[in-house]
Every structure is written in structure tokens, then in C-alpha cells.
Amino acid sequence: MSDDKRQAALDYHAKPIPGKLSVELTKPTETAKHLSLAYSPGVAEPCREIALDPENAYLYTGKGNLVAVVSDGSAILGLGNLGPLASKPVMEGKGVLFKRFAGINSVDIEVEADSAQAFIDTVANIANTWGGINLEDIKAPECFEIETALKQRCDIPVFHDDQHGTAIVTAAGLLNALDIAGKTLATARIVCLGAGSAAIACMKLLIECGARAENIFMLDRNGVIHSGRSDLNQYKAQFATETPLRTLDEAIEGADVFVGLSGPNLFKPEQLERMAANPIVFACSNPDPEIHPDVARATRSDVIIGTGRSDYPNQVNNVLGFPFIFRGALDVRATAINERMKIAAVHALKDLAREPVTKEVLDAYELDSLEFGRGYIIPTPVDSRLLERIPAAVAQAAVESGVAKKPYPAHYPLKSVKQIYGQ
Numbered sequence: 072m073s074d075d076k077r078q079a080a081l082d083y084h085a086k087p088i089p090g091k092l093s094v095e096l097t098k099p100t101e102t103a104k105h106l107s108l109a110y111s112p113g114v115a116e117p118c119r120e121i122a123l124d125p126e127n128a129y130l131y132t133g134k135g136n137l138v139a140v141v142s143d144g145s146a147i148l149g150l151g152n153l154g155p156l157a158s159k160p161v162m163e164g165k166g167v168l169f170k171r172f173a174g175i176n177s178v179d180i181e182v183e184a185d186s187a188q189a190f191i192d193t194v195a196n197i198a199n200t201w202g203g204i205n206l207e208d209i210k211a212p213e214c215f216e217i218e219t220a221l222k223q224r225c226d227i228p229v230f231h232d233d234q235h236g237t238a239i240v241t242a243a244g245l246l247n248a249l250d251i252a253g254k255t256l257a258t259a260r261i262v263c264l265g266a267g268s269a270a271i272a273c274m275k276l277l278i279e280c281g282a283r284a285e286n287i288f289m290l291d292r293n294g295v296i297h298s299g300r301s302d303l304n305q306y307k308a309q310f311a312t313e314t315p316l317r318t319l320d321e322a323i324e325g326a327d328v329f330v331g332l333s334g335p336n337l338f339k340p341e342q343l344e345r346m347a348a349n350p351i352v353f354a355c356s357n358p359d360p361e362i363h364p365d366v367a368r369a370t371r372s373d374v375i376i377g378t379g380r381s382d383y384p385n386q387v388n389n390v391l392g393f394p395f396i397f398r399g400a401l402d403v404r405a406t407a408i409n410e411r412m413k414i415a416a417v418h419a420l421k422d423l424a425r426e427p428v429t430k431e432v433l434d435a436y437e438l439d440s441l442e443f444g445r446g447y448i449i450p451t452p453v454d455s456r457l458l459e460r461i462p463a464a465v466a467q468a469a470v471e472s473g474v475a476k477k478p479y480p481a482h483y484p485l486k487s488v489k490q491i492y493g494q
């Protein structure tokens with residue numbers, strides 16, 4: 072990042088008040104009467120009601136629209152393990168996105184835990200007072216154990232955003248990009264650089280959407296994950312292929328798709344040159360992609376490139392997923408975010424990109440036109456139709472798959488975050 076941009080980012084976080092989030096009041100508090108309702112003695116009444124029936128927490132507290140963003144800071148973006156405190160700007164940032172795009176209140180919780188079990192216990196012990204738990208930036212393989220255990224112990228949605236949010240957005244973008252390139256998921260040869268939480272979840276979801284496991288080549292720091300390796304954990308081992316290929320240089324030859332979920336500048340122009348015609352490159356490491364989009368385009372004019380960043384076209388980033396997916400899940404009081412709900416989100420996202428872009432989006436990106444094609448394979452986060460489409464699709468899937476405790480909301484589809492309480 073240039074010095075100017077770096078300073079601008081630091082100033083944005085520091086001024087005029089430190090941080091990006093605040094808490095707001097939703098009830099009047101001016102008079103003694105108000106205070107006697109908000110606090111002692113009035114507050115005792117909802118306490119008694121909730122003690123009688125936990126469901127009443129949804130009626131008398133903010134639980135139903137409240138998500139905890141929880142991290143241990145062990146895999147912050149593509150920056151690595153910087154610890155819980157250094158993850159706070161990202162976790163506050165997720166809170167900004169929850170609120171801005173889906174009207175969801177969220178609080179970030181950064182956990183200092185010396186084992187996966189300690190982290191699991193900490194979260195499980197507080198989970199019941201939240202509407203949902205969004206796990207963020209927790210390194211593999213611990214993240215898998217953590218998510219599985221918390222799903223078992225909590226009856227609210229627990230969602231590891233880096234796995235499923237990223238996978239949903241990647242699948243939607245890739246289905247569109249393949250269509251534009253005249254290819255299909257079933258026949259595409261896919262190279263995935265990275266074997267962490269996002270990579271593993273993305274490849275799993277792509278297989279559910281029709282990709283063939285034998286066409287997927289996943290690489291970790293030691294090269295291609297193949298069946299001859301003895302150093303693989305159970306999660307990576309699922310992607311071990313019977314192949315003589317060992318390096319990225321070898322695997323990339325003739326590949327249709329490169330998905331980068333690893334680190335900055337790990338994909339070289341010479342490697343892009345060796346991909347098949349109309350190559351699709353999702354360089355999703357944040358903040359610095361595996362290959363810069365300008366470099367990719369200068370290398371090949373036929374490339375379709377997406378990154379995780381807001382400042383380049385085709386932002387393949389979980390921001391297009393988690394706010395809207397939680398909105399739908401919360402509004403039908405889903406007990407989980409299951410595969411049906413994820414796939415519904417993929418299709419809602421994919422289909423929206425094929426509709427004409429609205430003026431709101433053009434204005435936000437200072438563009439005169441934007442059309443479905445190489446430079447626009449996935450909707451932008453500022454598209455207010457995301458709030459209309461994704462929660463509706465997710466809520467419908469939750470109802471149909473039997474995890475919703477409430478019916479499909481009468482006030483759906485949502486046109487604006489102002490409508491989230493149904494008024």
C-alpha cells in the first residue's frame with residue numbers, strides 16, 4: 072500500500088473517534104419514568120418472563136438481531152497469526168458490514184485461548200444470549216474442530232465465515248465466470264492454491280455444485296496434495312489426488328481456473344501464461360492478492376480476474392454472503408445454516424449478477440455502465456437487491472429443510488434495512 076493510502080486507512084480508524092462501531096439506544100431514556108422502565112424497577116419484569124420461558128428473550132431483548140463475531144486472531148485475513156487484539160479492526164469491520172448491509176447488530180469478541188477446547192468452551196458458555204455466532208479468522212485445522220463442536224453445543228446458527236461465506240461467493244462467481252468463458256464446472260480443471268479453511272470449504276462446495284474431485288488440484292506450502300503424501304491432516308487428505316504433478320508450475324499447465332486462498336504474490340505471470348484459454352483467476356488473499364489484477368490483465372487479455380478487494384472489479388469476498396445469510400437465518404429463527412441454505416445463497420447471488428445493474432451501484436462505483444461479463448461476474452456489495460434476494464432464498468431454504476423455528480417472514484422480501492423489524 073502507498074504511504075498515502077496507508078495513512079488514510081489509519082486516519083479512518085482513528086478519527087474523529089477510535090474504531091468503527093458504536094452502540095445506540097432504541098428506547099426513550101429522557102425522564103425518570105423512562106428510566107424506571109428501562110432499568111430498576113421495570114427491567115425486572117422481562118427478566119421474570121425470560122426465566123419462565125427462554126423464548127421471551129426474543130421478545131424483550133436484542134437477542135434475535137444480534138450476532139457475535141468471534142475470533143482468536145490466529146489467521147487474520149492473509150496476514151497470519153497476529154493474535155486476538157490485532158484482529159479487532161477486522162472483527163469491528165465485520166460488525167460494520169453486518170449493520171450496513173443487513174441491519175444486524177453485532178459485537179466483536181476476541182478470545183485469548185490456549186487450546187481449541189478452551190476457545191470452544193468460552194464460546195459455548197456465552198452463545199445462548201446471542202442470535203447467532205459468526206466465527207472469523209481462525210486458523211485451520213483448529214477451525215474445523217471448533218465449528219463442529221460449537222454447532223453441536225449451540226442451537227443458534229454457528230457459521231465460520233472464512234469457510235462458508237467465502238465458498239458461497241466463490242461458487243457464485245465461478246459459475247458465472249465459467250459461463251462467460253464458455254466452460255462448465257463439471258469439466259473445469261481447477262487449481263486451488265492454499266489448503267486452509269477457505270480453500271477446503273470452497274473446494275467442497277464446488278464439488279457439491281458439480282465440480283469433479285479428480286479435476287481439482289489443491290496445493291499447500293509443500294506443493295500438490297497427492298495420495299503419496301504422508302504429512303496430510305484429515306481435512307487436506309480429502310483432496311489428495313492420484314497424480315504425478317507436484318508443483319504449482321506443473322499443476323497450472325492447461326488449468327481453466329485458479330483459486331488463490333493463500334498469500335500475496337504467490338501466482339506468477341509465467342504461471343498465468345500457461346493456463347488454458349479464457350483463464351479464470353480468483354486471487355482472493357486479503358489484502359494483497361496472489362496476483363495483482365493489473366499484472367494479470369497485462370499478462371493475458373483473455374483473463375477473467377476477481378480479487379477480495381473493494382477497489383478492483385469482481386470482488387469475490389465473503390461480504391457478499393455473511394450479512395445477508397445471517398439476515399435470512401435470524402428472521403426464520405433457523406437453528407443452523409445448512410447446505411440447502413448455502414446453495415440457495417449461491418444461486419441467488421449468481422442470478423442477481425445477470426440482471427441489469429442499478430443506478431445506485433453505478434453511482435457508488437463512479438461508473439457509467441456495468442454489464443454482466445468479464446468485468447462484472449458477481450454483484451457489488453452496495454447493491455440493495457442483495458438484501459431482497461439472499462435472505463429470502465436462505466429463509467425459504469431453512470423453512471423447506473426443517474431448521475426454521477418461524478415461518479417464512481410475512482414482511483419479506485426486504486427492500487431496505489429499515490424494514491427488518493417488519494414495520
Ligand SMILES: O=C([O-])CC(=O)C(=O)O
Pocket residue numbers: 147148149161208232233356357379388389390
Ligand atoms: O475480511 C475480508 O476481506 C475477507 C475475509 O474474511 C478474510 O480475508 O479473512
Ligand SMILES: [Mg+2]
Pocket residue numbers: 148207208232233
Ligand atoms: Mg476472514
